[in-house]
Amino acid sequence: MTAYEEIRVPVAGGELAALRWPAREPDAPVVVALHGITANALSWGTVARLLAGQVTLVAPDLRGRAGSSGLPGPYGIAVHADDIAALTGALGLDRVVLAGHSMGAFVAALAAVRHPDRFGPLLLVDGGIGFPAPTHLSPDELMTAVIGPAMDRLSMTFPDRAAYREFWQAHPAFAGDAWSPEVDAYIQRDLTGDEPAMHSTCRIEAVRTDGIGLFDDDVLSAVRKLPAPATLLWAARGLMDEPQGLYDEQRLAAADLSGTLLEPVAVPDVNHYTVLTGDTGAREIATRLVALSNIPSPCGS
Template sequence: MTPYEEIRVPVTGGELAALRWPAGETGAPVVVALHGITANALSWGAVARVLAGRVTLVAPDLRGRAGSAGLPGPYGIAAHADDAAALAKAAGDGPVVLAGHSMGAFVAALAAVRHPDRFGELVLVDGGFGFPAPTHLSADELLTAVIGPAMDRLAMTFPDRDAYRSFWRAHPAFGGEGWTPEVDAYLQRDLTGTEPAMRSGCVLEAVRTDGVGLFRDEVLAAVRELPVPATLLWARRGLMNEEQGLYDETRLAAAGQPDTKVGAVPVEDVNHYTVLTGDKGAGEVADALLRAALRR
């Protein structure tokens, strides 16, 4: 696994935990990378490996997750956006490249709108474009629609780390070549507690607040109000490795993507997770980050 260092950055209410993969050269560009709704900083491990020190990559555990689980609320997409700005200020001089996967892409878009002096170009990975909430659904039903089985996991306990590993290895998204030592390390970072009652370290209130927040007007509008160019890399396959991904050309057109500063690029043969954690997806994400860094 690519070596990294653990850092902590002051934010409202305490300190945000983050992982930093340093560049091989002084003065190299800085990329801040944000994870998904029940993920953590190590979800960017494969991308860090492919980047191979050509940039400094800094990925936080967002408030309410992993090393930042102890940070208090208020939670929500805006709170994460402000935390990302504080991290960017600490991580590098001048605007930094900002990336986000899944929910992290929505956070990235809002952060760029709220803090235009902190960020340069954006790379959005299978997220950032949303759709208005169905009016007939309750908050919990909305949350289930957003992340589905992930919510069930937050209420589960596991006798040991092997049991948690087995739970995830059965997930359709990680079948076959989708399971790697980097994926294992990323998922194990989420686990907390002691045997025989280990559990996800995600704070349920944070996940609930963030999930519902994805449908707020301010969040949905952010990607159409970006002050900088962005690239969206979207996975052909979905969260459960189903053939229909979160996006396709028709859905993106309905979300108004052609009229934004965001260029959309499909990534073939990946799903919502492996677009970030698999070799093919990580390679395309790393290439997009390097292109954005060179255009600073």
């Protein structure tokens, strides 16, 4: 495990928790990285290891999760975007590279649109490009369609940490050699409470509000309004390691990204989780983050 420090910064309603993996050099570039809808900052642990201190990585626990679970509502993608702008302001950061996985990619895109002076190039990981919501579904049905079993987990209890580990190890996305010390630390950061009734730190209200908010017009249109270049790394396989991923060539063609600053790039042999937590996907992410951190800003700084 790569060493990190936990910090807290002021945001609306309280303090946002974040993890910081320092670079080897004090003046190295900084990357801010955002997690998915029921995840937490330690989902970026494998990327942090493979960055090998070339940049400083700062990953917040988004409002309503893990170290930030005590932050009150309102929730929503726009609230997260403003929280991230507040985070960079509190840390004295300007025009940092912004990365996001899954829901975090939608937050990153909207943050770049709402706060263009705060962020530079973007790296979106298996998220950020959405599709209009089916009009025949209720909000709860929509949530089931979006994240399915992940939502069910939030209401479950577990007798101890070993049981939570076993629950996740049975997940198809983490089969075989997909499990690692970083994955274990990531899932354990999500667990809170006392034995024998431990539970996820994620606030169901936050997850529900954020999931429905992924279909807001401002969120869906953010990738078409990006003020800086962006790359989308999309996983070949899906949330349950199924052959159909969230994106494919046909879906991206239907999204019609022509005229945008977004370049889609496929990452083979990974699923929606391992594109971030596995060595293959995380190495691709780390390599691109280092490269993006060396891109001069449009302002010529």
